[in-house]
Amino acid sequence: MATKTSGWTSPGDVRATVLRAWNSGELLREFHTPTGLHPRRRTLKHPSATALRTDYALAAAWAASWDPAPRCATLEYVTVGATTIGANTIPAAAVFASAAEEISFLGLGHEAARFLELARTLVTLDPKLEAWALRHPIEVLKQGEDALTAARVALWMVANPAPGIYLRQLSLPGVHTKFVENHRKLIDSMVSVLAPERALLGKNYSRRHGFLAAPDRVRLRFLDPVLELSPGVADIEVSAAAFVAMRPDVDRIITTENLVNFLALPQMPRTLAVFGGGYGFEGIRDAAWLTDVEVLYWGDIDTHGFSILNQLRSHHPRVRSILMDEETLLAHSDFWGREATPNHGALNHLTPDEHAVYANLQNGTHQPLLRLEQELLNWEYVLQRLQGPPHT
Known part of the structure; x- marks a missing residue:
């Protein structure tokens, strides 16, 4: 109670400080490879001469809380009040001789020993993994044996950058498809240390590591019955590669x-509807035939909706947005929501009007973190806009 009201450092405060050093990995790194950080003084905020004079009982109770000294620490003392109320010797610092002493103070000696064991085993697999272990010591402890298994997978991936098999065909002792799926970030972090020249780009994990992967699929609706592949066959799905190779006789998508x-889009002459087209959608990105048709993009009115439009337009400059304008936004204020993680990047492929809406979203002009999801638009409003003249 005394330390809570006084603000002086309590043994619990020191424990919290040392625990932060553990959670950051600093203590385990020092335990593995001392850098001269120890002996380390954990300075204590202690009573001043004035405090001794005004509330001696409170100060005495605080000093008593440090007797005996915390386990594995020695106390340094300072003399206070010699010229006022008389010399009083009180604790001024808790000193730990080594990282091992701080770890023992926390009661985590067994965990530290386990970390050393795992780190040494990782080094036997590849010396470069020592740097990874020291960068992620808490992760090593959390993963335990799984860290060793992940290291074996990472080493195999580095040795086989283009295996040309499906991920589920990977045959390593103790490894199954679910293991790789559940430890993708762990494996990738090891690959980045083992082979830093390998840039792990792309959303598809299998393709990123040279495995075969199921092709992306594109869902289409022929909004003109005349264009249906056969009567009643208006809604189909094709691979991204097939979409790229298509040459549909349409004027607009x-x-x-x-x-x-x-699914609700109405019939329109010589028009094809495409479901999807978000970040990295390679079918729309790579379809050169889109340069010969009008391409309309309808996304959410939020920063990511405009980011996707910007990305799509970087490949197809003639793409035109629909129902993503200020008029639509203001007409549906009853349905405004919140965008949890807005994009703050500069978008260089927006029109002036689109950029104005994007800037308003970024600046919170109408409402902070504003988002209007496209499925919330009034359908009569949508139909009027789709079937009316182009809206700029």
């Missing part, structure tokens, strides 16, 4: 991010 909107 509408791509939308919402399935219900995709």
Whole structure:
């Protein structure tokens, strides 16, 4: 109680400080490879001469809380009040001789020994993994034997950058498809240390590591019955490669991010609807034939909706956005929501009007973190805009 009201450092405060050093990995790194950080003084905020004079009982109770000294620490003392109320010797610092002493103070000696064991085993697999272990000591402890298994997978991936098999065909002792799926970030962090020249880019994990992967699929709706592949066959799905190779006899495509909107789009002459088209959608990105048709993009009115539009337009400059304007936003204020993680990047492929809406979203002009999801738009409003003249 005394330390809570006084603000002086308590043994619990020192424990919390040392625990932060453990959680950051600093103590385990020092335990593995001392750098001269120890002996380390953990300075204590202690009573001043004035405090001794005004509330001696409180100060005495604080000093008593340090007797005996915390386990594995020695106390340094300072003399206070010699010229006022008389010399009083009180604790001024808790000193730990080594990282091992601080770890023992926390009662985590067994965990530290386990870390050393795991780190040494990682080094036997590849010396470069020592640097990884020291960078991620708490992760090593958390993963335990799984860290060793992940290291074997990472080493195999580095040795086989283009295996040309499906991920589930990977045959290593103790490794199954679920293990790789559940430890992707762990494996990638090891690969980045083992082979830093390998840039792990792309959303598809299998392709990123040279495995075969199921092709991306593109869902299409022919909004003109005349263009149906056969009567009643208007809604189909093809591979991204097939979409790229297509040469449909259409004048316009509408791509939308919402399935219900995709399904509800009305019949339109010589028009094809495409479901999806978000970040990295290679079918739309690589389809050169889109340069010969009008491409409309309908996304959410939020920063990521405009980011996807910007990305799509970087490949197809003639893409035109629909229902992503200020008028639509303001007409649906009753349905405004919140965007949890907005994008703050500069978008260089927006029109002036689009950029104005994007800037308002970033600046919180109408409402902080504003988002209007496309599926919330009034459908009569949508139909009027889709079937009316182009809206700029």
